[in-house]
Amino acid sequence: DNSGNVRRAAIQALASNFPDDPDTRSILKDRATADNSGNVRRAAIQALASNFQDDPDTRSILKDRATADNQWDVRRAAIEALASNFQDDPDTRSFLKDRATADNSGNVRRAAIQALAKHFRNQLELFEIYYNCAVNDSFERRHHPWSHPNPRRVALEIIIKQFPQHRQTLPLLRDKAENDPDKQVRDFAQQKLAELQKYGTKSSFSP
Template sequence: MIFLQELARGFQDDPDTKTFLITGATDDDAEVQRTSLRELARSFKNDSDTKTFLITPATDNNWNLRFVTVQKLARSFQDDPNTKTFLKTCITNDNNWNVRYIAVQELTSNFKDDPDTKNFLKTCATNDNSWNVRYAAVRELTSKFKGDPDTKIILITRAIKDDYWKMRRAAVQELARSFKENPETKTLLITRAKEDDSACLRLRAVRELARCFHDDDSSVFDVFYNCAVNDPFECKEEDETNPRRIALEIIIKQFPQHPQTLPLLRDKAENDPDEQVREFAQKKLKQWER
């Protein structure tokens, strides 16, 4: 593949170079095809037939080739009105989430000001069957269309109702980062920290509460305390993080003078069902009592 790159970049003026790349674009080896398409788009963008050779793999059974095609067409032929239509078709019809994902990104990057772009993102954020594509759409909405009232509504809906915990967690993160000042954000974080059935999402909600609202009233302490005492986490994999430990850690750091902090630490050191939480509490208790 380095050979193809060096050929295209070192011998661009040689007519045989383009011919060689065109041949490579139909090679049986997918990596040769991808590299040839990239170099055609980079070195021969202005040639009349380059776009034709880029469009051809758009219906290929190999999603990697379709991915490259979407990316290169969007970046090399942004001014062609057919490019926008092509990206919308990929978002709507391609059966691979990777291709839809890159199409969402390229549509937003290159056609943000098109009225249809925002509507496409709203539809993807709600209806795409891949959480990766829903997240890409949510992220682009938050980044490019934060001022649209529907953006916040979509984030709240995804944070509560999305079927997949990773999408709910992503929506929680975006809300905390982009809508911290909105009263609904704090309420939603508190609710997710207490009620979500995913330990990873409860953990994220607790972390975002600590990051965004650590100077708030006692209601935030109560959330952390409730999590440290009552979170139902049960370790299933070695690398999982217990929300009870994180909540305890936050309380020690942000509320060291609270009258319930030391009693809670002592209780966790003796009674938490998770050995790692007990060990953490015991270590902190020794430091506290020095």
């Protein structure tokens, strides 16, 4: 069909109603990589991850789409699907760490950071990734929580929630409150500093 919306609906219907049909898997694999509509590729990626985690090709396709797809929303969907369905794979964490710094889209970097924080919670060895993102991410627009979240703001919030007692958290917060180019990030950091001053302990940060 020439309509991407129709193909996407067909993909979703196939995955929901015929997950055990061998042809379903083949069609999903093909559409995840070859369809010219990003919406269709995204739907196929999500269907593959939900229904065919045991197929070794699924992981490879997700990683390929997370790095090679020319649309950021497809890359983001692949990252989220990989993190949700393959968090026990030793390679997943390393892959997400790479995407958190290497992708040229702030939305994809932010998704990778959030996936790390969600699926690999409170792991001290990830502090450096969050810190690097909070300090160095190149996002240039103004933070908006729905349309374009700033990865620096997202990383800063993760650090405050998961590492409030880390020796670098308070200095980072002070630096962001004064020097971040995004006013929304500065305001957020100033708010958290005010909470710290009020409650007198780093463990009293509100969510």
